[in-house]
Amino acid sequence: MAGIPVPTGRAPANRRAPALIQGLRSGDTFAHLITLLCAASVLLLSIALVYELYTNSTTAQHKFGLRFLTGRTWDPVSGEFGALPFVFGTLVTSALALLMAVPLGVGAAIFLSELAPPRISNALTFVIELLAAVPSVIYGLLGIFITAPFLRQYGEPFLKRTLGFLPLFQGPMYGVGVLTAGFVLAIMVVPFVISLSREVLMAVPMDQREGALGLGATKWESTWQVVVPYARLGIMASIFLALARALGETMAVTMVIGNDPKISSSLFAPGYSIAAVIANEFAEATADLHLQALIELGLVLFALTIVINGLARIVIISTTQKGSSQ
Amino acid sequence: MKKLSNPAIIIMSAALVLTSLVAFHSSASNAAPVPTPDQIMLTGAGATFPYPIYSKWFSDYNKIHSNIQINYQSIGSGAGIRQLLSGTVDFGASDVPMNDEQLGQAKTKILHFPTVLGAVVPIYNISGVSRELNFTGEVLADIYLGKITKWNDPEIAKYNNGVSLPAQDIVVVHRSDGSGTTYVWTDYLSKVFTEWQSKVGRNASVNWPVGLGGKGSEGVTGLVKETPGALGYVELTYALQNKIAYGRVRNAAGVFVKAGIAGVTAAAAGYATVMPEDFRISITNAPGESAYPIASFTYLLIPTRIENATKKKVITDFLGWMLNDGQEDAEPLTYAPLPKEVVAKELKQISQIQ
Numbered sequence: 001m002a003g004i005p006v007p008t009g010r011a012p013a014n015r016r017a018p019a020l021i022q023g024l025r026s027g028d029t030f031a032h033l034i035t036l037l038c039a040a041s042v043l044l045l046s047i048a049l050v051y052e053l054y055t056n057s058t059t060a061q062h063k064f065g066l067r068f069l070t071g072r073t074w075d076p077v078s079g080e081f082g083a084l085p086f087v088f089g090t091l092v093t094s095a096l097a098l099l100m101a102v103p104l105g106v107g108a109a110i111f112l113s114e115l116a117p118p119r120i121s122n123a124l125t126f127v128i129e130l131l132a133a134v135p136s137v138i139y140g141l142l143g144i145f146i147t148a149p150f151l152r153q154y155g156e157p158f159l160k161r162t163l164g165f166l167p168l169f170q171g172p173m174y175g176v177g178v179l180t181a182g183f184v185l186a187i188m189v190v191p192f193v194i195s196l197s198r199e200v201l202m203a204v205p206m207d208q209r210e211g212a213l214g215l216g217a218t219k220w221e222s223t224w225q226v227v228v229p230y231a232r233l234g235i236m237a238s239i240f241l242a243l244a245r246a247l248g249e250t251m252a253v254t255m256v257i258g259n260d261p262k263i264s265s266s267l268f269a270p271g272y273s274i275a276a277v278i279a280n281e282f283a284e285a286t287a288d289l290h291l292q293a294l295i296e297l298g299l300v301l302f303a304l305t306i307v308i309n310g311l312a313r314i315v316i317i318s319t320t321q322k323g324s325s326q
Numbered sequence: 327m328k329k330l331s332n333p334a335i336i337i338m339s340a341a342l343v344l345t346s347l348v349a350f351h352s353s354a355s356n357a358a359p360v361p362t363p364d365q366i367m368l369t370g371a372g373a374t375f376p377y378p379i380y381s382k383w384f385s386d387y388n389k390i391h392s393n394i395q396i397n398y399q400s401i402g403s404g405a406g407i408r409q410l411l412s413g414t415v416d417f418g419a420s421d422v423p424m425n426d427e428q429l430g431q432a433k434t435k436i437l438h439f440p441t442v443l444g445a446v447v448p449i450y451n452i453s454g455v456s457r458e459l460n461f462t463g464e465v466l467a468d469i470y471l472g473k474i475t476k477w478n479d480p481e482i483a484k485y486n487n488g489v490s491l492p493a494q495d496i497v498v499v500h501r502s503d504g505s506g507t508t509y510v511w512t513d514y515l516s517k518v519f520t521e522w523q524s525k526v527g528r529n530a531s532v533n534w535p536v537g538l539g540g541k542g543s544e545g546v547t548g549l550v551k552e553t554p555g556a557l558g559y560v561e562l563t564y565a566l567q568n569k570i571a572y573g574r575v576r577n578a579a580g581v582f583v584k585a586g587i588a589g590v591t592a593a594a595a596g597y598a599t600v601m602p603e604d605f606r607i608s609i610t611n612a613p614g615e616s617a618y619p620i621a622s623f624t625y626l627l628i629p630t631r632i633e634n635a636t637k638k639k640v641i642t643d644f645l646g647w648m649l650n651d652g653q654e655d656a657e658p659l660t661y662a663p664l665p666k667e668v669v670a671k672e673l674k675q676i677s678q679i680q
Contacts, residue, residue: 075533076504077526144548152553174497174553176538255548259502259539270538276502280541283402284504284530286428291404 053299060292068296074261076281081293083300085261089178089271090304093253094246096182096267097189102239104186105193109235112194113201114223125198132191140255143184148175148256151183156268171266174258179267181257185249189242196241200234201227233316240312247305250275274301364393366640371399372406372419375444375506375561376624379659380419383652387644394640403506404530410436410627416637418627421506422530423606434631437679438605439645439672440623442653443662445562445590446510447572447620451550452477454492459573460485460582463518463611463619466575469496469557470515471522472536477555485582492555499549499558502539504530510622511559514610518619562590566660577619578611589618590662598667605672621662631680638679645676 064071064081071082108128112121152175159169204227212222228235250273258270259280274297285291377400384396401409403420410418411431423438448461465481468474474481478491501508509530516523526532538553540546543564550558562585565572574582583589596614597607611619628645632638649669656663664672 073533076531077529077533144545144552149552172495174538176549176553254502254541255545259541260534260537272539280503280539281531282405282504284404284506286404286407286422286425286530290531 050299050302053295053302057292057296057299060289060296063289064293064296068293069300072261072263074277076285076287076290079287079289081289081296083274083297085263086272086274086277086297087300087304088263089181089257089261090247090273090275090301092178092267092271093181093185093257093273094243096179097185097246098239098243100183100186101190101193101242105190105238105242106197106235108190108194109197109201110223110228113198114227115219125195128191128194132195136188136249136252137255139184139188140252143180143252143256144176147184147187148180151175151180155179160268167265168267171264171268173268174270176256176258176270177268178257178264178271181253181271181273182267184252184256185246188249188252189245192242192245193238196238197231197235200231200238203234204230232319236312236316236319240309243308243312244305247301247308248275250279254280274298274304366394366636368394368396368416368637368640369399370396370406370417370419370626371401371409371415372627373403373421373506373624374400375421375563376419376442376661379442379655379661382655382659383648386652386655387647390647391640394644396644402504404504407627410629416632417629417641419625420627421622421624422509423604423623423625424627432629434629437628437630437675439626439628439675440594440605440664440668441626441648442656443590443594443609443621443623443664444506444510445585445593445618445621445662446507446514446559447562447565447585448557448559448575449547449550449565449570449572450557451554452492452494453554455489457486457489458571458584459489460576461573462576463514467515467519467522470498470500470535470537471525472498485576494555497553497556498534498537499540499546499553499556500534500537501531501543501546501559502541505542506530506622506624507543507559507561508532510610510620513608513622514620517608517611562586562662563660575619577615577617578613579615579617581615583616583618585618585620587657587660587662589616590621591665593617593619593621594623594662594668595665598665601668601671603675605668605675628679630678642676642679646673649673 060068060081068081068083069087070084071080072084073080073082074085075081112124116124152173156169156173156175156179160173163169208226208230209222212226213219217225253273254276257273257276259272259276260270261272261277262269264271278294278297278301281290282294285294377398380398380400384398388395398419399415403422406415406418406420407424407428409415411428413433418436419441421444424436429436448459448466450459452459459482461482462485465474465485468481475496477494477496483489483491500511509528512522512526512528512532515526516528526535538549540549540558543560546558546560547564547568547570550556560570560572562572564570565585572585574584576582592614593609593612596612596617597609601607605623605625607623609621609623612621626645628641632641649664649672653663653669
């Protein structure tokens with residue numbers, strides 16, 4: 001809120017009617033007020049959200065305290081609730097998704113913006129934007145009926161044969177599990193990465209490219225050493241948007257993750273995510289404490305998103321400084 | 327652009343906002359029927375399992391009494407109970423009877439009216455086995471506790487003579503969303519196996535010792551179909567409508583029964599003599615040779631005091647209609663109708679509504 005500049009030379013619009021009319025006539029004050037309201041509503045909405053989540057989970061907070069974050073048992077029958085397996089599942093699936101989606105997405109964006117003929121680029125971009133609009137339940141169904149059987153029959157046995165010495169790729173292969181959830185999430189967020197990164201790359205001024213080429217760089221050298229670093233911030237932003245989507249994704253994840261609140265070193269094992277358990281158990285949670293624990297999980301997801309976004313900011317700021325000092 | 331002065335823009339946009347508001351208002355009033363003075367609207371919320379038959383009932387009832395509209399939101403039993411307790415709906419619906427604590431929170435006494443019956447069946451996917459398998463409650467509990475892990479375990483083979491069971495791992499599949507189906511399943515396992523009762527217990531969602539969770543009946547079915555060696559459980563209605571093969575379960579009389587509409591009604595009839603006044607009874611593991619053991623009622627939850635006299639009349643009249651004519655809709659929609667004894671008892675309970 002502090003970032004919005006308030007014009008100082010003009011009397012506040014609500015104090016004097018003639019000033020208001022004056023402001024309206026010019027349109028400036030009017031626009032200023034409207035946009036201020038828009039901006040304020042976003043902040044108010046966030047505050048209201050946190051307030052609601054907080055006040056509706058006080059009993060659970062008092063009962064469990066910090067144990068809620070470290071507990072590994074989620075037992076609605078005995079009323080014992082711990083969030084750790086859900087936090088773990090959320091973080092691991094999102095990390096996996098980014099690990100797969102970012103190289104693929106940025107690579108595709110570079111091709112589309114720099115190398116592909118415009119006709120192909122436009123056609124592909126249209127398809128990618130279509131993919132971004134597919135409802136997540138469709139991705140979930142594809143996950144159950146195509147991705148999971150494929151990973152069970154080919155993908156996971158292959159990983160076990162080649163990388164089976166790592167604890168990550170051991171244990172029974174069900175097809176559904178953390179790996180599959182990460183895979184489906186990757187498919188879901190890749191269109192975001194491609195679409196936004198491409199926009200940012202296209203916005204790099206032509207003279208940057210021409211300058212690099214003029215200095216004797218090859219086409220690829222100009223792309224990789226000049227255009228991509230120039231667009232770095234925008235590409236980062238696209239990745240964080242993808243991450244936000246991955247963290248909060250519910251439907252597609254719950255359909256393929258196996259929904260078992262356990263922490264396992266193996267990526268083949270089933271897991272559970274915060275958004276998935278809230279969606280799964282909220283409607284039928286009859287016990288008060290169960291409901292409160294689910295709401296507190298919502299608070300945890302909110303905090304998690306803030307922490308990750310904060311870290312993202314720090315990364316952006318530090319890399320920007322590095323960039324400018326060069 | 328300069329010619330169009332700013333006030334003109336403002337006036338034009340204000341006019342635009344106004345017209346759109348007016349348009350929105352008129353379209354909104356078109357969507358929702360305007361209640362005429364004699365139009366009566368009732369709202370209810372709760373269980374998803376009986377939603378298909380409830381929506382048929384409410385629409386049929388509306389055909390008979392065109393001035394009565396009953397809106398039902400299938401938001402889940404737990405949410406239905408909460409909405410009823412907070413007084414935002416006229417009636418609730420639940421697959422699981424309300425417990426004493428919840429009844430204590432209610433401002434007025436709440437009556438349970440069983441409407442139809444449901445059953446839960448075991449479904450499986452074993453390569454090379456096409457015959458119906460026999461299960462006992464103990465075997466199912468041991469599998470869901472993670473003690474029996476292979477299909478060719480002697481405990482399973484014992485009840486399935488002549489079936490060559492493979493040495494395949496059993497992949498246990500359960501519901502991940504809170505569900506009345508899970509309540510009935512875990513209630514049955516708790517009744518027949520004390521270790522299940524002490525380790526896991528009964529609830530709409532429990533802490534499963536092993537297994538994969540599928541979201542909804544379709545999620546469980548999808549996982550079972552796609553995973554070799556899987557064992558899961560779904561509503562009988564769902565299995566029948568989607569033509570999914572399912573196994574027999576041994577009942578309290580020692581007979582292996584294949585779930586069917588008659589067997590489910592028989593389970594409720596088996597408990598008719600010991601039925602408590604408030605109908606809050608679990609009918610799993612019912613006595614009787616033909617009774618299917620994993621069955622339950624689903625309930626409408628009605629407050630005993632309804633201030634609005636017309637609403638009261640509509641509710642009592644609807645309950646009477648549902649218990650007589652409405653029961654005939656059950657079988658075509660693959661629900662089990664109530665046994666006669668229970669219907670007679672419920673008709674008496676209607677008079678308690680004041």
